[in-house]
Amino acid sequence: MDRFGMTSARRFEGYVRWSLYILLALPLAPLMPFAAIASFRLRQGDMVGGTIAVSLLLGVSALALVGCNIVVARAGFQRLSEEDSPLPAWLLAAWAAAAVIHLTCAAFLASVDLEVYGRGLTVAAVCAIGTIVSALTPQLSSRQLLVVCAVLTVPIIGYGVFVSAGDAILVALFVWFLSWMAWLTVWMLRVMYELQDAHEVRADLALAEERLRISRDLHDVFGRTLATIAVKSELASELSRRGKQERAGVEMAEVRRLAETAGTEVRRVVRGELRPSWAEELEGARALLDSAGIRCIVSGDDVPPVVAETLAWVVREGVTNILRHSEASTVTIATAAEAHEIVLTLANDGAGAREGGEGGSGIDAMSERLRAMGGALEVRRDGDWFLLEATAPTHTEVSR
Incomplete structure (x- = not known):
C-alpha cells in the first residue's frame, strides 16, 4: 500500500x-x-x-x-x-x-x-x-x-x-x-x-465510528419499526378473527406503509440525516403502546433542546424493549430537571425475567449515546417494576 x-x-x-x-x-x-x-x-x-x-x-x-x-x-x-x-x-x-x-x-x-x-x-x-x-x-x-x-x-x-x-x-x-x-x-x-x-x-477511527453509528441507528430504528409491525399485524389478525374486517384492513394498510417507509429510513440513517424529535417520539410511543393495549403515562418537566435528541433515542429503544421483553400493562415516562442535568425514567410493571438481566445491544447503544455527552444509564428492578433511568447533562453541548 x-x-x-x-x-x-x-x-x-x-x-x-x-x-x-x-x-x-x-x-x-x-x-x-x-x-x-x-x-x-x-x-x-x-x-x-x-x-x-x-x-x-x-x-x-x-x-x-x-x-x-x-x-x-x-x-x-x-x-x-x-x-x-x-x-x-x-x-x-x-x-x-x-x-x-x-x-x-x-x-x-x-x-x-x-x-x-x-x-x-x-x-x-x-x-x-x-x-x-x-x-x-x-x-x-x-x-x-x-x-x-x-x-x-x-x-x-x-x-x-x-x-x-x-x-x-x-x-x-x-x-x-x-x-x-x-x-x-x-x-x-x-x-x-x-x-x-x-x-x-485517524481515518480508520473515523470510519469505525461511522460504522458504529450506522449499526446503532439501524438497530434503534428498525427495532422500533419491526416491533410496530409485529404489534399491528397481531392486532389486525385479532380484529379479523372477530369479524372486524374494515379495522383489520386499516391496520394492515399501516403495516404496509411502515414497510414502504423502511427503505427511506435506511437511506436517512446511512446519510446521517435521521434526527428524532422528542415530541414525535413521545407521541409515537403513546400510539404504539396504545395499539398493544398498554397504558402510557407521560409526566414531568420539559426537555431542553440540547439533550432532546439523545433522550428521544432512549425513549424509542426503551419502548421497543418493553414490547419485546415484557408483559406490561402500564408504562410511565417521566422527566425531572435537576441542577445541570435532566433525568428520564422509563418504567413498566411487567418486567420479564429476560429484561431484568439483559444487557444486549439495545442497552449498550443507549449507554453509548449517553456516555458520549457525559451522561449515564441505569437499569434496575423494583418488585414487578422494571426501571430504566437516563441522566443527561444540560450545561454542555452534545455531540451525536
Missing part, C-alpha cells in the same frame, strides 16, 4: 533520500586533488609504479565505498517505512574493506610526501568516516548516534596527539557535522512518517 497520499509528501521523501545519497558520495571529493597532484608528478617523472597503483586503488575504493554507503542508507530508509530489509554479511564486509583500503591508500600517499599529500589525507578521512556514519543515520536513534560519534572521536584524538592536532580537530568537527546533519535530515522524514501514520489511524 502506498504510504503517501499527496504529491508534496512524495517530493519531500525524494528530497531527503537524494540529499543523503549525494552527501554519501563525498569520498569521491579527495580524488580530484589526488588526481591533480598525481598527474603533475607523473609529468615530472616523480611518480613510481607503486604510487600510481595506490592512486588507482584509492579511486576504486572510493567508488566502492560510495556504493556501499548508498546501499546501506537505502536499507535504512526501508526500515523506516516498516519494510525490514536485513543487510547481507558480504555487503558489510565489502563496506568495511572499502573504507579500510580507502584510508590506507590515502595514508600511504601521505607517507610518500606528507607536505604534498597530507591535506588530501585529512579530506579523505573526513569524507570516509563522516559518510560511513551518515549512511547509518536512518537506523540510529539520537543517543546511538551520540555514542558512535564519541567512539570515533577517540582515534581522531590519537591522530591529533601523534600527527597533527589541527587536522584532528578539523576531522572531528566535520565528522560530527556531517553525521548530525544527515541524522536531522532523516529525522524530518521520520516525523513525516509518524504524521502520515497518525492521519491513517
Whole structure:
C-alpha cells in the first residue's frame, strides 16, 4: 500500500533520500586533488609504479565505498517505512574493506610526501568516516548516534596527539557535522512518517465510528419499526378473527406503509440525516403502546433542546424493549430537571425475567449515546417494576 497520499509528501521523501545519497558520495571529493597532484608528478617523472597503483586503488575504493554507503542508507530508509530489509554479511564486509583500503591508500600517499599529500589525507578521512556514519543515520536513534560519534572521536584524538592536532580537530568537527546533519535530515522524514501514520489511524477511527453509528441507528430504528409491525399485524389478525374486517384492513394498510417507509429510513440513517424529535417520539410511543393495549403515562418537566435528541433515542429503544421483553400493562415516562442535568425514567410493571438481566445491544447503544455527552444509564428492578433511568447533562453541548 502506498504510504503517501499527496504529491508534496512524495517530493519531500525524494528530497531527503537524494540529499543523503549525494552527501554519501563525498569520498569521491579527495580524488580530484589526488588526481591533480598525481598527474603533475607523473609529468615530472616523480611518480613510481607503486604510487600510481595506490592512486588507482584509492579511486576504486572510493567508488566502492560510495556504493556501499548508498546501499546501506537505502536499507535504512526501508526500515523506516516498516519494510525490514536485513543487510547481507558480504555487503558489510565489502563496506568495511572499502573504507579500510580507502584510508590506507590515502595514508600511504601521505607517507610518500606528507607536505604534498597530507591535506588530501585529512579530506579523505573526513569524507570516509563522516559518510560511513551518515549512511547509518536512518537506523540510529539520537543517543546511538551520540555514542558512535564519541567512539570515533577517540582515534581522531590519537591522530591529533601523534600527527597533527589541527587536522584532528578539523576531522572531528566535520565528522560530527556531517553525521548530525544527515541524522536531522532523516529525522524530518521520520516525523513525516509518524504524521502520515497518525492521519491513517485517524481515518480508520473515523470510519469505525461511522460504522458504529450506522449499526446503532439501524438497530434503534428498525427495532422500533419491526416491533410496530409485529404489534399491528397481531392486532389486525385479532380484529379479523372477530369479524372486524374494515379495522383489520386499516391496520394492515399501516403495516404496509411502515414497510414502504423502511427503505427511506435506511437511506436517512446511512446519510446521517435521521434526527428524532422528542415530541414525535413521545407521541409515537403513546400510539404504539396504545395499539398493544398498554397504558402510557407521560409526566414531568420539559426537555431542553440540547439533550432532546439523545433522550428521544432512549425513549424509542426503551419502548421497543418493553414490547419485546415484557408483559406490561402500564408504562410511565417521566422527566425531572435537576441542577445541570435532566433525568428520564422509563418504567413498566411487567418486567420479564429476560429484561431484568439483559444487557444486549439495545442497552449498550443507549449507554453509548449517553456516555458520549457525559451522561449515564441505569437499569434496575423494583418488585414487578422494571426501571430504566437516563441522566443527561444540560450545561454542555452534545455531540451525536
